[in-house]
Amino acid sequence: MKVVDFIKTKREILANNPLELKDWLSPSLRDYWMEFLNKANQTQLASQVRESLVSNGQATSAVNGSDAETAIAVEPAKPAIELSADAQAEYDTLLPQVGEEIHVGEWLHLDQARINEFANVTMDHQWVHTDPERAASESPFKTTIAHGFLTLSLIPYLSDSVNPEQPQHPNAKMVVNYGLNQVRFPYPLKVGNNVRARTKLLSVTPIKRGLELVKEMKVEIEGCRRPACVTESVIRLYF
Numbered sequence: 001m002k003v004v005d006f007i008k009t010k011r012e013i014l015a016n017n018p019l020e021l022k023d024w025l026s027p028s029l030r031d032y033w034m035e036f037l038n039k040a041n042q043t044q045l046a047s048q049v050r051e052s053l054v055s056n057g058q059a060t061s062a063v064n065g066s067d068a069e070t071a072i073a074v075e076p077a078k079p080a081i082e083l084s085a086d087a088q089a090e091y092d093t094l095l096p097q098v099g100e101e102i103h104v105g106e107w108l109h110l111d112q113a114r115i116n117e118f119a120n121v122t123m124d125h126q127w128v129h130t131d132p133e134r135a136a137s138e139s140p141f142k143t144t145i146a147h148g149f150l151t152l153s154l155i156p157y158l159s160d161s162v163n164p165e166q167p168q169h170p171n172a173k174m175v176v177n178y179g180l181n182q183v184r185f186p187y188p189l190k191v192g193n194n195v196r197a198r199t200k201l202l203s204v205t206p207i208k209r210g211l212e213l214v215k216e217m218k219v220e221i222e223g224c225r226r227p228a229c230v231t232e233s234v235i236r237l238y239f
Contacts, residue, residue, distance in 0.1 A: 081206040086171040087239040091211055094204045102215075103199040105158045107222060110146055112191050118150040132191070146189040151229045155217050158197035161235075172237040178212065181232035187224060194222040202232065210238040 083091060112132065119125045127134045128145055135144045156162040161175075169175060189195060200216040212234065219229040 081208060083206055083211075084209075084239045087206070087210055087237070090169060090171060090237065090239070091204060091206060094201065094211070094213070097201050098203060099201070101198060101200045103159060103197075105160055105197045105199075107194040107196045108154065108158060110189060110191060110193050110195060112144060115144060115146055115150065115191060118147055118153070122147070122149065141188055141190055144191045146191070146228075148185045148229070151185065151189050151195075151219055152183060152231065154195070155197055155219065155229070155231070155233070158195065158219065159199050159215075159217060169237050172210070172239055174238040176236040176238065178234040178236045181214065181234060183229065183231040185229050187221065187226035187228055189219070189221060189228040193224075193228075195219050195228060196222075207236065210236060212236050 115129055119130050124147060128139055128141075129147055130144065132144050136142055139145075156177075160166070161168055167175075196219075198218045198220055200218075202214040202216055203212075204214075205212045213236075215233045215235065217229070217231050217233050218227045221228050
């Protein structure tokens with residue numbers, strides 16, 4: 001048999017039975033291969049395949065009798081998350097609001113004193129933020145601008161999510177800032193500007209002991225069509 005024909009034949013065999021590749025590998029590489037197969041069986045795609053097989057009443061069987069070499073096997077579906085009464089009530093309230101703007105905050109005036117205080121806390125004293133005279137002559141904005149992280153740090157206040165007298169989720173025992181999916185600063189926030197936050201609810205998902213909310217936050221500059229900041233905030237409510 002020619003080399004080309006041999007390679008073609010083996011390629012077709014491996015396409016139909018990829019696990020046969022392990023027989024070609026050295027013992028050390030074989031371990032890596034089996035580890036890869038095990039991880040592949042735990043991926044989201046594998047879970048979707050398993051769910052599809054279960055719904056169709058089908059299952060794949062083990063190959064060569066080895067658990068490590070088992071093709072994607074049918075596993076029992078994970079039980080749905082059970083929510084407490086308070087969490088369920090909050091979920092039922094929030095779900096119809098997904099995709100809608102749920103809050104528009106009050107205007108906040110940005111002065112140089114606030115920028116300087118933030119610079120002192122973060123030790124970021126770049127002249128574009130803290131030197132009005134130099135900014136007036138050298139900056140393309142002709143004035144000082146807020147730190148991007150100052151704009152970001154104002155979001156909890158601007159979105160009215162840290163008001164202890166009027167909590168947004170009063171039945172939650174704990175509200176956790178879980179992180180940000182992405183952050184952009186499309187336009188500089190200049191000293192003297194007024195800003196406010198607009199909040200849109202993107203998703204609400206049951207989690208263990210609570211709910212996970214993803215909100216789009218836009219920091220709007222008064223009189224400017226471009227926002228100072230756009231981010232997706234991930235909040236977890238525990239009940």
